[in-house]
Amino acid sequence: MAKTRPGISATKPKQGKKDLDSYTIRGTNKVVRVGDCVLMRPSDCGKPPYVARIEKMEADSRNNVKVRVQWYYRPEESLGGRRQFHGAKELFLSDHYDVQSAHTIEGKCIVHSFKNYTKLEDVGAEDYYCRFEYKAATGAFTPDRVAVYCKCEMPYNPDDLMVQCEGCRDWYHPACVNMTIEEAKLLDHFVCSECSEDDVKRSQNGFHPSPVSDVKVEAKRQKR
Numbered sequence: 001m002a003k004t005r006p007g008i009s010a011t012k013p014k015q016g017k018k019d020l021d022s023y024t025i026r027g028t029n030k031v032v033r034v035g036d037c038v039l040m041r042p043s044d045c046g047k048p049p050y051v052a053r054i055e056k057m058e059a060d061s062r063n064n065v066k067v068r069v070q071w072y073y074r075p076e077e078s079l080g081g082r083r084q085f086h087g088a089k090e091l092f093l094s095d096h097y098d099v100q101s102a103h104t105i106e107g108k109c110i111v112h113s114f115k116n117y118t119k120l121e122d123v124g125a126e127d128y129y130c131r132f133e134y135k136a137a138t139g140a141f142t143p144d145r146v147a148v149y150c151k152c153e154m155p156y157n158p159d160d161l162m163v164q165c166e167g168c169r170d171w172y173h174p175a176c177v178n179m180t181i182e183e184a185k186l187l188d189h190f191v192c193s194e195c196s197e198d199d200v201k202r203s204q205n206g207f208h209p210s211p212v213s214d215v216k217v218e219a220k221r222q223k224r
């Protein structure tokens with residue numbers, strides 16, 4: 001199913017066109033270059049802006065600027081829709097390209113790798129992340145498998161707080177281990193119920209939990 005975007009579709013090459021290295025967003029002093037990610041005005045004002053990566057910029061003889069873009073899809077725009085593990089700032093890099101008027105560009109943004117996004121101290125309005133590529137025609141994702149965590153075996157949603165078990169190094173949602181988020185934030189360290197049983201069996205021998213607990217993702221485990 002084709003996705004419709006506002007603006008202009010691809011035109012035939014004409015005389016007098018020239019490639020641009022940069023473009024200043026109308027009404028701002030923000031400069032956009034090839035390779036940058038931008039927010040583009042949707043046709044429906046009630047919708048969030050579209051996100052795209054600029055592939056090419058071209059001005060015609062009357063200085064109308066057109067940009068060739070590769071779209072990012074938001075989870076709700078994908079065939080499968082938004083799922084529980086999709087974060088608020090999650091985008092999928094699609095195989096859907098388009099040509100748009102540069103006038104629809106309303107701002108710049110940054111699409112981080114998933115790892116870099118989880119390391120951000122502060123997530124600003126312009127920060128997004130991408131961990132999947134998306135085929136617009138089939139709805140298929142690459143990679144089609146991701147690491148899962150917790151008893152609920154869900155991929156990591158960076159919007160959700162998780163606590164790490166010092167024994168098995170797996171990460172858990174507070175709710176899945178009968179804790180509130182407030183309780184989890186106050187924890188100095190955490191050992192899951194399975195590991196606390198093992199710990200008893202092992203007596204005191206050789207198990208020294210490190211006094212670290214936080215809400216970052218480190219230990220990756222691949223399932224299915």
Ligand SMILES: [Zn+2]
Binds near residue numbers: 151152154173176
């Ligand atoms: Zn869980």
Ligand SMILES: [Zn+2]
Binds near residue numbers: 170195
């Ligand atoms: Zn554990």
